[in-house]
Amino acid sequence: MKINKKVIFTALVTVSGLYANGQDMRFTQKNPDKPEVTEYMDPEIRVVTPGAVPSDAIVLFDGKNLDQWESSKDGSAAKWKVEDGVMTVVGGTGGISTKKLFGDCQLHIEWRSPNEGDDRKGQGRGNSGVFLQGIYEVQVLNSYQNRTYRNGQAGSIYKQTPPLVNATSKQGDWNVYDIIYTAPKFTINGGIETPAYVTVIHNGVIVQNHTKIQGVTNYIGQPTNPVHGKAPIHLQDHGNAVSFRNVWIREM
Known part of the structure; x- marks a missing residue:
């Protein structure tokens, strides 16, 4: 199957637009060659303790x-x-x-x-x-x-x-x-x-x-x-x- 590189690039640009106003520009690199380019650490995910009643309920x-x-x-x-x-x-x-x-x-x-x-x-x-x-x-x-x-x-x-x-x-x-x-x-x-x-x-x-x-x-x-x-x-x-x-x- 032939991969349409134009379609893939368009998808990446679309996704990057979701973050353009704010906080995350991880998809702005056209062809990322390192995994960490599309990874981010902060802010850390808030912890909720599950159970019959969740801790934040x-x-x-x-x-x-x-x-x-x-x-x-x-x-x-x-x-x-x-x-x-x-x-x-x-x-x-x-x-x-x-x-x-x-x-x-x-x-x-x-x-x-x-x-x-x-x-x-x-x-x-x-x-x-x-x-x-x-x-x-x-x-x-x-x-x-x-x-x-x-x-x-x-x-x-x-x-x-x-x-x-x-x-x-x-x-x-x-x-x-x-x-x-x-x-x-x-x-x-x-x-x-x-x-x-x-x-x-x-x-x-x-x-x-x-x-x-x-x-x-x-x-x-x-x-x-x-x-x-x-x-x-x-x-x-x-x-x-x-x-x-x-x-x-x-x-x-």
Whole structure:
């Protein structure tokens, strides 16, 4: 196979442009003849100790209290029940939001649908939601043997993008969401410079793979895109006694 040297050189120039403004010019040499030309040491990579909770994570719920949360309605104390290391929606009290504001993040959250029997179906069974920046919903729903609209089941970007697969545990069993979220960026005149993206891993299975979020979650109508900055994580009160535990977040 004949190697096109012009193509290779063009690729190197393109890559070097990524660093031209800043800090790293390691690809500016046309034909480097030493390996160290394309290696760099500084700044050293920050160390994070892995584990059940990474060392740089902010623990949003440790099973003891709701000190990190407040009522989404009026900023008063969160009114959900905390018992046996679990917080549970108290229907009618409203959703709760983190006191701290977030943008790009890695969020870990575990949730459990209540044992409600077969009398509740579709959206009425184990319904809640995890709202990124308070306005983009990753749906929480007992979707185990429970048919509903595709873009409204567990793991969906609600009313926008259905999950790739249904990985939901049965009623009463715990589900795990690991969410990697990139917040949208806006231009100075209110346009979208880059949209929001999200990856969702549900019980170890990828159900959203770098999915573009089309805009704010609207129950009726198309998504909209108001300009905003960092905002809370919000958990929804949809009238079902959904429980949560082991909630932590890493800012990125």
